[in-house]
Amino acid sequence: QVQLVESGGGLVQPGDSLRLSCAKSGFTRGPYAIGWFRQGPGKEREGISCISGTDGKLHYADSVKGRFTISRDNAKNTVYLQMNSLKPEDTAVYYCATGPPQMCGASWYYFTSWGQGTQVTVSS
Helix, strand or coil: CCEEEEECCEEECCCCCEEEEEEEECCCCCCCEEEEEEECCCCCCEEEEEECCCCCCEEECCCCCCCEEEEEEHHHCEEEEEECCCCHHHCEEEEEEEECCCCCCCCHHHCCEECCCEEEEECC
């Protein structure tokens, strides 16, 4: 069974940076996509970045493109989300999740294993 543990959230000011980590443990049969999602107060959960399990392509939502960078360290079984130029509208609980390898860009409900989330608050 896959376990995902996010860390790195916190309270920051607009314009600041944070790096989130997602440590994965457990066995995954075959290739998989791994992505970052977020859910702000009163908002739907949305996918913001993902690494495809078919070709390794990186995917970004328009709202974070140019500011956030997803990366992975296979030796550590960890995926990162570097978040720069943070805005108040980035305030949310951030989750990582794994799903079928071709599902980057698809809705969050296709992703089957989830971490507990980490809170990011951007406020002056």
